[in-house]
Structure formats: structure tokens, C-alpha cells
Amino acid sequence: MAFDSLSEKLQSAFKKLRGKGKVTEADVREGMREIKLALLEADVNFKVVKDFIEKATMRALGAEVLESLTPGQQIIKIVNEELTVLMGGAGAKINISPKPPTVIMMAGLQGAGKTTTAAKLGGLLKKQGKRPLLVPCDVYRPAAVQQLEIVGERLGVPVFKAESTKPVEISKSALLHADKNGNDIVILDTAGRLHIDEELMEELRSIKKNIDVTETLLVIDAMTGQDAVNAAKSFNDSIVIDGVILTKLDGDARGGAALSVRAVTGKPIKFVGTGEKLEDIEPFHPERMASRILGMGDVLSLIEKAQDAFDLKKAEELEKKLRKQQFDLNDFLEQLEQMKNMGPIESILGMLPGINQKALSGAKIDEKKLVRTGAIIKSMTKKERENPSIINSSRKRRIALGSGTQVQDINALLKQFEQMKAMFKQFGGMKKGGRGKMRFPFA
Amino acid sequence: MGFFEKLKGGLEKTRQQLSTRTADVIRLFTKLDDAVFEELEEVLIMSDVGFETSEDIIERLRQKAREDKIRDGEALRGALCEIIGDIMGNSVPLEVKSPAVILVIGVNGTGKTTSAGKLAAYYKEQGKSVILAAADTFRAAAIDQLDIWATRAGVDIIKQSEGSDPASVVYDAIGAAKSRKKDILICDTAGRLHNKKNLMDELAKINKVIGREFPEAQKEVLLVLDATTGQNALSQAKSFAGAADISGIILTKLDGTAKGGIVIAISKEQNIPVRFVGVGERIDDLQPFSAEDYVKALFE
Numbered sequence: 068m069a070f071d072s073l074s075e076k077l078q079s080a081f082k083k084l085r086g087k088g089k090v091t092e093a094d095v096r097e098g099m100r101e102i103k104l105a106l107l108e109a110d111v112n113f114k115v116v117k118d119f120i121e122k123a124t125m126r127a128l129g130a131e132v133l134e135s136l137t138p139g140q141q142i143i144k145i146v147n148e149e150l151t152v153l154m155g156g157a158g159a160k161i162n163i164s165p166k167p168p169t170v171i172m173m174a175g176l177q178g179a180g181k182t183t184t185a186a187k188l189g190g191l192l193k194k195q196g197k198r199p200l201l202v203p204c205d206v207y208r209p210a211a212v213q214q215l216e217i218v219g220e221r222l223g224v225p226v227f228k229a230e231s232t233k234p235v236e237i238s239k240s241a242l243l244h245a246d247k248n249g250n251d252i253v254i255l256d257t258a259g260r261l262h263i264d265e266e267l268m269e270e271l272r273s274i275k276k277n278i279d280v281t282e283t284l285l286v287i288d289a290m291t292g293q294d295a296v297n298a299a300k301s302f303n304d305s306i307v308i309d310g311v312i313l314t315k316l317d318g319d320a321r322g323g324a325a326l327s328v329r330a331v332t333g334k335p336i337k338f339v340g341t342g343e344k345l346e347d348i349e350p351f352h353p354e355r356m357a358s359r360i361l362g363m364g365d366v367l368s369l370i371e372k373a374q375d376a377f378d379l380k381k382a383e384e385l386e387k388k389l390r391k392q393q394f395d396l397n398d399f400l401e402q403l404e405q406m407k408n409m410g411p412i413e414s415i416l417g418m419l420p421g422i423n424q425k426a427l428s429g430a431k432i433d434e435k436k437l438v439r440t441g442a443i444i445k446s447m448t449k450k451e452r453e454n455p456s457i458i459n460s461s462r463k464r465r466i467a468l469g470s471g472t473q474v475q476d477i478n479a480l481l482k483q484f485e486q487m488k489a490m491f492k493q494f495g496g497m498k499k500g501g502r503g504k505m506r507f508p509f510a
Numbered sequence: 511m512g513f514f515e516k517l518k519g520g521l522e523k524t525r526q527q528l529s530t531r532t533a534d535v536i537r538l539f540t541k542l543d544d545a546v547f548e549e550l551e552e553v554l555i556m557s558d559v560g561f562e563t564s565e566d567i568i569e570r571l572r573q574k575a576r577e578d579k580i581r582d583g584e585a586l587r588g589a590l591c592e593i594i595g596d597i598m599g600n601s602v603p604l605e606v607k608s609p610a611v612i613l614v615i616g617v618n619g620t621g622k623t624t625s626a627g628k629l630a631a632y633y634k635e636q637g638k639s640v641i642l643a644a645a646d647t648f649r650a651a652a653i654d655q656l657d658i659w660a661t662r663a664g665v666d667i668i669k670q671s672e673g674s675d676p677a678s679v680v681y682d683a684i685g686a687a688k689s690r691k692k693d694i695l696i697c698d699t700a701g702r703l704h705n706k707k708n709l710m711d712e713l714a715k716i717n718k719v720i721g722r723e724f725p726e727a728q729k730e731v732l733l734v735l736d737a738t739t740g741q742n743a744l745s746q747a748k749s750f751a752g753a754a755d756i757s758g759i760i761l762t763k764l765d766g767t768a769k770g771g772i773v774i775a776i777s778k779e780q781n782i783p784v785r786f787v788g789v790g791e792r793i794d795d796l797q798p799f800s801a802e803d804y805v806k807a808l809f810e
Contacts, residue, residue: 107561110740113552177763178619178736207791209658210651217650217672261766288619292558292740294768315618318703320742343618343648 095127098142109321112296115153115330123149153326154353159310159335161192164281167251168200168242174271174306175286176298177259180314182211184286184340185256186218187348188312192252193224200250202227202241204234204274205258215256222345225250234258234270235277242278255280262301271306283308284337287328289316295324296331303332313351314340394488396452400444403437439472443480446470455481542581547572550590557769557808558740563778567593591805598777598801604758604785606633608693609727611684611720615713615754616734617746618701621762621788623652625734626698627659628788628796634663635794638693643683644669645676645716648700656698662793666690676700676712677719684723695727704749717754732785734760737770747776761799762788769808 099120106116126145163169171188173181182205189199201219203226205211212229219226227244229237238255245253255274260267274280285308287295302308311332313325316339325336336351444452446469451458458466463477470476547568554564567590574580574589606612614626623646630640642660644667646652653669660667668683680697687695699716702709720729731754735743750756761770764787773784784799 104561107555108741110558110742113556176738176766178621180619208655210654213654214649214651221650261763263767288736288738290617290736290739290742292738292743292768292772293556294558294738294766295740297767298738315703317706318617318742319705319745320740323740 092128095124095142099124099127102146106323106326109323110290110292110295110327111323112293112327112330115296115327118330119149119153119326150326151353154329155335159337159351161337162282162309164279168245168253169251169281170238170242170253170255170279171282171284172255172257172271172274172280173284173286173312174257174302174308175259176261176288177208179259179286179288180340181205181259181286182214182256183218183345184312184314184338184348185254186215186222186224187340187345188338189219189224189252189254190222190345191348193222197252198250199224199252199254200227200241200245200248201225202238202253202255203229204237204255206232206234206237207258211256211258218345235273238274238278262298262305268301268305275306282310284310284312285328285332285334286312286314287324289313289322289324289339290318290320291324293327295327299328300331303334308332308334310335310337312336312338312340316340317342317347396444396447396455396484399484399487400441400452403441403444439470439476440480442470443467443472443477455484542575542586546586554771557771558743559771560741560744560775563597563775566778567597567774587809590809591802594774594805594808595801597774598805599781599783601783601799601801603798604730606638606694606730607728608638609687609724610694611687611724611727611729612694612696613699613717613720613729613731613754614697614734614760615699615731615750615756616701617703618649620701620734620736620739621760622646622701622734623655623659623698624791625732625760625762625786625788625796626696627656627663628793629696629786630659630665631663631793632786632796633694633696634665639691640665640694640696641683641687641690641692642667643680643695643697645679645683645697646700647672647674647676647679652698652700659793666692677716680716680719681723684720688724695724704746710749710753713750714753730757731755732758732760733782734762735770735773735776737761737763738766738768739770739772741772741775743772744775744779747780747782751780751782756782758783758785760784760786760788760796765789765795771808 102123103116103120106119107113111119123146126149127142161169161171173185173188175181185201189201192199201215201224203212203215205215216226225248227237227241229241231237231240234257238253241253241255244250257271257274258267260271262268275283283306285299285302287299291298299308299311311328311334313322313328313336316322328334329336336353339349339351341347341349443466446466447458451462451466458477458481460474463474466472466477467474550571551564551568554567555561559567570593571586571590574593575586578585578589580586580589612629614622614629616622626642630642633640640663642656642663642665644653644656646656647670650672653672657667657669666686668679668686670679670682676699683695683697686692697716697720699713700709702713704710717731720727733747733750733756735746739746747756747759759773759776759782761773761784764770776782777784784801784804786796787799787804789795789797
């Protein structure tokens with residue numbers, strides 16, 4: 068997960084500072100050096116790092132830190148604040164034109180993920196009640212048009228059938244089509260291009276000259292290195308962008324490009340791509356990201372994710388069952404499935420504060436265990452799931468065979484289930500005492 | 511146009527870029543002091559060589575400058591090229607015997623499909639018979655994309671429908687390569703982020719199928735790296751090496767302003783040679799890598 072290793076670095080840099088009663092100027096500079104290295108390793112542009120460190124050091128050397136009783140904390144606060152400032156203010160939204168349709172143009176280097184992101188954005192806007200139209204303006208890459216057509220169809224978002232092979236002509240006629248068909252959003256997927264390719268940059272300018280583009284979004288790969296500033300600056304100078312979408316954030320790149328791009332263009336990062344599925348697009352939250360860099364965890368994102376994945380109605384039903392002590396293996400299985408909906412365990416744990424990121428590599432085994440547990444329960448009959456006490460040794464052998472596990476695994480699972488039930492019993496008692504809703508029996 | 515000219519051509523488009531800056535640093539210095547070394551280190555970091563490797567290179571350069579009593583810019587440049595050349599090792603062109611399987615792997619968007627198509631054209635040009643396997647069955651229209659490249663290169667292609675098992679596509683392709691007596695089988699695979707365990711397992715399975723079904727073939731696993739990628743490329747190389755023994759790197763998109771300096775760090779840490787570079791969108795814009803030319807282009 069992006070930024071994790073960076074927060075790890077910063078955490079260790081500040082560990083030393085935290086233990087101290089009073090820091091000297093040398094301590095501050097030492098801590099800042101660690102931050103500088105961490106930021107460079109995270110691919111934040113060299114010049115951006117230099118400026119950042121200078122600013123943060125100046126502030127940290129101010130009287131407020133050196134005289135403070137908790138100088139380490141103060142420095143962390145300063146670095147956090149400066150990082151948040153660098154990444155921009157509150158989350159930015161897509162500009163919607165008062166006179167529809169709103170035209171969104173995607174631009175970027177080859178392989179950044181423009182086509183996928185165009186479709187994801189279309190799907191997101193459709194969910195918000197808009198009527199988007201996807202327009203294939205990538206007339207160069209082989210099969211780019213087919214790609215957009217396929218992903219559009221999967222999302223149920225219409226894709227404009229272009230007759231021309233000239234991007235300007237295509238976008239003009241797509242606009243007419245949108246007018247006729249009541250599409251209030253038009254998303255132009257353009258070809259990937261190098262920022263130094265004058266001819267192709269001129270093509271984008273000419274689209275903007277010929278039609279009213281409301282929002283120009285630059286798509287940037289989170290894995291981009293030092294060159295991110297060159298690309299972002301050239302695109303912004305040449306076609307003037309309104310915002311940035313950062314893709315492939317589900318990788319383990321530290322995503323320093325986010326900071327660089329923001330610093331050189333001054334334009335906000337509006338969305339992030341977080342997975343291969345077409346719904347994996349999220350608004351960007353600079354303040355959360357900065358907190359995460361500093362190892363304070365991304366609790367807000369976690370809560371949102373949990374709310375999305377957990378079906379409220381089912382949770383209430385479960386609560387009722389728990390109170391009546393009717394919780395059975397069917398419910399257990401359902402909970403497992405819901406946990407899987409939240410995504411890989413590592414990514415969930417990564418959002419929690421105070422988790423040592425290195426220890427997370429071990430978390431992968433648990434995910435396998437989840438799958439295995441699911442397989443065991445699925446190999447049981449309906450009766451067995453409702454009343455696990457009837458599972459005798461011959462049933463256990465059958466279940467083990469069916470799920471490709473050992474009898475010991477079945478025993479372990481049943482024991483775990485009994486323990487859990489006992490635990491819920493306690494919770495149930497507390498519940499009457501007026502405790503809040505219990506939503507995460509497994510978290 | 512040769513590799514060096516292409517690269518230099520790309521560099522010339524952006525005069526303010528790395529090469530010129532280095533040249534300025536080297537040409538303009540009057541006294542070989544800390545400032546010169548610091549500037550050079552900065553230049554290396556800005557071309558994605560990475561902090562650690564850059565520091566190491568500059569340390570070696572300082573030592574060499576002392577030992578050889580270097581005074582002028584030309585000698586300093588020579589020393590720098592020599593040090594980086596040492597790290598990258600001698601580049602020998604990839605020798606492919608018949609039969610051979612080339613597995614093309616990498617994260618999303620680095621240019622695997624394009625590179626697979628260009629590789630097919632490259633080997634066909636050399637008189638080999640080539641067959642492509644469309645084992646990226648995940649990304650929408652990836653099969654169509656490779657199909658177009660196959661037509662352009664004039665080679666056969668083995669494909670199944672989207673969503674089918676990539677290992678089974680490779681299995682079929684191996685059968686076809688054998689029965690049609692093709693020299694080289696080139697397998698395109700889906701882009702995958704290296705931290706996704708199930709996708710890496712899938713790759714390991716493809717790799718295993720090749721080893722099992724075609725043991726007599728020379729196996730090459732080429733990792734496609736985007737030159738714009740930063741330090742994450744190290745992590746990519748490490749993880750992909752865990753799933754399939756990487757035998758070389760294809761460095762793509764070198765025609766932009768990015769220098770792909772991370773390959774120097776990868777050479778240093780993992781000793782994986784760069785085999786090809788992508789320097790443009792045309793079918794013949796894939797060329798054998800030359801460390802000497804690469805380093806020269808970095809600092810010319």
C-alpha cells in the first residue's frame with residue numbers, strides 16, 4: 068500500500084526524538100535528514116523535497132519547538148501540517164458545467180491508465196445519478212477503442228460510436244450525440260502521449276479549442292519517479308489541467324509523485340485508482356494521506372470502507388441473532404464473506420494506526436485461512452451449519468475430505484466458533500446495559 | 511538510426527534535461543570541490559538512480575578522482591561512465607537458440623503487449639520463425655491489441671477468449687510452437703501489481719507450465735519496466751523474480767524525458783541485465799541495450 072514504507076521510515080526517525088526531553092538543533096537536523104531520505108525514496112521530486120525540508124526545518128527550529136516540553140511531538144505536528152499543505156486543502160470535486168453537458172477530458176502518458184480510469188469515472192458518475200457518455204479519442208493504440216467499448220458495456224455506460232478517425236471530429240460529433248440523447252456528462256478518453264511530443268500535444272489543444280471542455284484531468288501513475296514533475300508541468304503548461312487522478316495506488320509504490328505533481332502544478336488530486344475492478348476509484352483525501360505518511364493511520368478511510376462492505380440490514384439481523392444466542396455457522400460464513408468484501412486484510416490493517424507495517428507481511432497467511440475456513444463451512448450440510456453440535460467424527464472426516472483440509476482443522480474451527488459464541492454471550496449481556504451497536508465481531 | 515542516436519535524439523528534445531545539466535556541471539567547474547560532486551549526485555537522484563546507489567556512485571567517483579588525480583571535466587566524465595558501466599556489467603546481446611520461449615511480464619501499463627509485438631518483429635527480421643501467445647486474458651481488448659501487432663509483424667498468434675486461463679493459453683501455444691516448428695514463442699501476460707499474491711501465483715503457474723511442457727526450450731523471462739518508474743521498480747524486480755526467474759529487463763518509454771536510472775540500482779542489487787530498450791511507437795523502435803551507449807547518453 069502506498070505511503071506505508073514512508074510512514075515506517077518517519078516513525079523510526081521520530082522514535083529517537085520522541086524519547087528526548089529536549090532537542091537540540093542537531094537533533095532536528097538529524098530527524099529532517101531521515102525525512103529527506105524517506106521522501107526521496109518515496110520518489111518525491113528532489114527539488115520538492117529540498118523546499119519541503121527547508122521550510123519544515125525553519126519552523127522546527129523556531130522557539131515553539133525547542134522550548135516545548137514535547138519537542139518530538141511538535142516536530143511531527145509541523146511535518147504533518149507542512150505535508151498536508153503541500154498536498155492541498157480539502158478533497159476537490161469535479162467541476163460540473165451549469166450548462167450541460169459537462170465535458171471531461173482525460174490526458175496523460177502512455178500506460179498511466181487513462182482508458183480504465185475514464186470508464187471508472189463514468190461508472191462513478193452514473194452511480195451518482197448522472198448520464199455519462201464515454202468517447203474514444205485514442206485513435207492510435209491498437210484496440211484502444213475496443214477496450215473502452217468493453218469496459219463501458221460492463222459498467223452499463225454508453226460508448227460513442229465514432230465514425231471519424233480524427234479526435235477533434237470525434238469529440239465534436241460526440242457532443243451532438245450527447246445533446247440528442249440527454250447525456251449530461253461526456254468523458255473523452257485520449258491517446259497516451261509523451262509530454263514532449265509537440266504534434267500530439269497540439270491535438271489536445273485543438274480539442275479544447277473546438278469544444279468547451281469543463282474539466283481536464285491528468286492521469287498519473289503512482290509509481291512514477293522523478294520525471295513526474297516534467298510530465299505534469301508540460302501537460303499543465305501546454306493544455307492547462309484542472310486536476311489529477313492518481314492511479315495504481317493499490318500497489319506498494321510510496322506514491323511520492325502525488326506530492327511532486329501537486330507542488331509543480333498547484334492543481335488538486337481529485338481521485339485515486341485503488342484496484343483492478345471497475346468500481347475501484349475513490350476521492351482523494353489529502354489530510355488523510357498526510358496523516359498516513361506520519362503513521363497516524365487512515366482511520367477515516369477504514370470506516371468508510373467498512374460501511375460500504377457491511378450490509379447494514381444484515382448487521383442488524385445478526386445483532387438480533389446474537390442477542391438471542393442464535394448465532395450459527397451460517398452467520399459465521401456470512402461474516403467471513405463480508406470481511407472479504409472489505410478487501411485484502413493487509414490493506415485494512417494498513418489503515419490502522421500503530422500497526423507495524425513490516426509485521427503485515429505475515430497477515431497474508433490469515434487471509435488464506437479465511438478462505439479455508441469458508442471452504443470448511445461450505446462443505447457442511449445445512450443442518451450441521453445450524454447446529455454444529457451434531458458434527459461427530461464421521462461427519463468431520465467427510466467435511467475434511469470435502470474442503471481439502473484435515474480433521475484437526477475442523478476441530479480448530481469448531482473450537483474457535485464455540486469460543487466466539489461464549490464471547491458474544493458476554494457482549495449480549497452488556498448490550499442490555501446500554502452498550503452501543505456491535506458491528507465488528509471479527510475485527 | 512542506432513540506439514545511441516535515438517536516445518540522444520530524445521534527449522535533444524529537452525535540452526534542460528539531465529544530460530545537458532551534467533555536461534554543464536562537468537564542463538563549467540573550475541575547481542573539483544564538494545559542490546561538483548553534490549551537483550552530480552543531485553543529477554543522478556533526479557534521473558531515478560535512487561539515493562543509496564547515487565551516494566555509492568559518487569563515493570566511488572571521489573575516490574577515483576583522488577587516486578587518478580583527476581582535474582578536468584573530460585576525465586571526470588570518463589570516470590563516472592566507467593563506474594556506472596562497472597555496475598551495469600558488460601551488455602551482451604540476448605542470444606536466442608531454437609526452440610525458445612520468451613515470457614513477457616510486468617506491472618500494468620509498462621508496455622508489455624507493445625514490447626511483445628515489437629520483439630516478434632525483431633526476431634522475425636533476424637530470420638527466425640516466431641509465434642505469439644495472447645496470455646493477457648484479463649485486460650479488455652488486450653487480445654485484440656496483440657492480434658494487431660501479430661498482423662503487423664506477420665507472425666502467428668495463439669489466443670483464447672477473454673477471461674480464459676492464461677496458463678492454458680500458454681499450454682496451447684507451446685503445442686502450436688512445437689507442431690509448427692517455430693523457433694521462438696513469445697508470451698504476452700496480463701499486467702499485475704507485484705504485491706497481489708494471487709496474481710503472482712498465477713504467473714508462477716504460467717512459468718511452471720513452460721518449464722514442464724517445454725523443457726527443451728531456452729527460457730527467457732523478460733521484465734518490462736517503464737522508464738518513468740521511480741524507486742518502486744526495485745520492489746517490482748524483487749517480487750517478479752520471486753514468481754519467475756527474471757533473465758532480463760526491457761526498459762520502455764526511453765523516448766520521453768525520463769531516464770530510467772533505476773535500472774542502475776537494479777543492476778547493482780539484483781544483477782539483472784537490461785536486454786532491450788523501447789525508444790518509440792514504431793514497430794522497429796525496440797533495440798538491444800548497450801550499457802556503454804546508455805551511460806554515454808546519460809552524460810553526453
